[in-house]
Amino acid sequence: MSDTTRAVLLRDRVKPAGGRVNQWLGFLVRRLAKSLFAMWVIVTLTFFVLRLSSADPVRAALGATADDALVRARREQLGLDLPLFVQYANYLLGLVRGDLGVSLVNGRAVSELVATRLPATLELSLIAFALVLLIAVPLGLGAAVFASKRSRGTEGPVFSSTTGFLANIPEYLLGVGLVIVFSIVLRALPVAGNQSAEGYVLPAVALATASAAALARLARVEAIDVLREDYIRTARSKRLPRLRVYLRHALPNMLTATLTFGGVVLSIMITSGVLVEQVFNWPGIGQAFVNAIGARDYGIVQGLALVYAAIILIVHLLVDVAIAALDPRTTLTQAT
Structure with a gap:
């Protein structure tokens, strides 16, 4: 093989890799730009x-x-006596520096409040979301496998009605x-707080149940x-082990839509956790948001x-990146 032929083959091998990197960079830049623009609109x-x-x-607070x-002194201290657009410019500059503002009541920095309370919210949300995935994905895949083996039966209506009921609670x-059943009647778990591992059980279950049921319904349809x-x-005709067929071939291909909805589920869980935190004094x-x-x-x-x-x-943003990693050809091509 001549040196020219080797150079051409090497160029053909490197070019697709470089093109893939450029696709990823373009995809990430566009997604970051969209997220920053959305954040500016929300701000x-x-x-x-x-x-x-x-x-x-200030008077209301x-x-x-x-x-x-x-x-009057509090308004001057917070700069609320300045023209509105001057306040807006100062607020944007403060956000760039990490300043989220201060309490109108006691002047405490919001960033301090976030630093002390955000870890507890993220812990609860991530534990509940892990519980959702551990329940919903296997349940949806198992229900789909069960349904594929039976052309007729009652498993479909039973699954749909049960998960539909749980999803709407x-x-x-x-x-x-x-709290009434497990804390007051049975006295098996703490009523509130996160001082022990047992304290995470009830709020995580309350936060995860409806989302797990909704995600299981979607996972079943996709599966x-x-x-x-x-x-x-x-794969079945090759007489591969069933578990290998389901985990290696079916599961990755059903995760795209499941992860997309999973991102929505996690967002909902974080926001709906406001009321759950009130119930369990989390x-x-x-x-803090409700109290404010x-x-x-x-x-x-x-x-x-x-x-x-x-x-x-x-x-x-992370969900979009995960989907692009699972299905780079479709996602990155559509993004260009």
């Missing part, structure tokens, strides 16, 4: 809606009986029921479609709303 809307919804947020001098209502594909029939940002709304502390409300938005955008 802008949150800023103006909260300031235009109340004539004097300190109460109608607060001294006028105190209100509000998390906070389920949490109250779990049924995958099991009907020709490559699954080919020391997370959800409880009750106190009309718009400084904390605004800062925590942006934290929720940032978490949701990051979750969707």
Whole structure:
């Protein structure tokens, strides 16, 4: 083989790899740009809606009986006496520096509140999400395998009705029921708090049940479609072990839609955890968010709303990257 032929073959081998890298870089840049733009829109809307919804947020936070001098001093301290667009520019500059604002009531930095409470919220959400995946994916795949072996039967309606019922139970209502049964009646688990491992059980179950049921329904539908594909029939015709067929061939191909919906599920769990944290007195940002709304502390409300938005955008970004890793040809080609 001549040197020229070797050079051509080497170039043909390297070019696709370089093209794939460029596709990944373009994909990541576009997704990051979309996320940053969405975050800017959320920041802008949150800023103006909260300031235009109340004539004097400091007065609302300190109460109608607060001294006028105190209100005026707090407004000057927070820069709320400046023109609105000057406040907006200062707020954007503060966000760039990591400043999420301060409480209108006590002047405490929102970033300090987030640093102390966000870990508890993330712990609960991630534990509940892991529980969702461990239940929903095997349950959906198992139900699809069971259905593929029987052309007729009652397993479909039973599965759909059971998961449909569980998926529509509000998390906070389920949490109250779990507290009554397992904490008050049986006295088997703690009522509230995260001081022990047992304290995570009830809030995680309350947060995961509806999402697990909804995701299991989707996983079953996707798995049924995958099991009907020709490559699954080919794998079965080769008399491969059933577990290998399901785990190596069926599972990866059903995960694309499941992960897409899983990102939505995790986002919902993080936001719906606000009420669950109230039920179980969980020391997370959800409880602080509800307390700030009750106190009309718009400084904390605004800062925590942006934290929720940032978490949701990051979750969707990671899900898109995971889907692109599972199915790079389709995802990266569509992104170009």
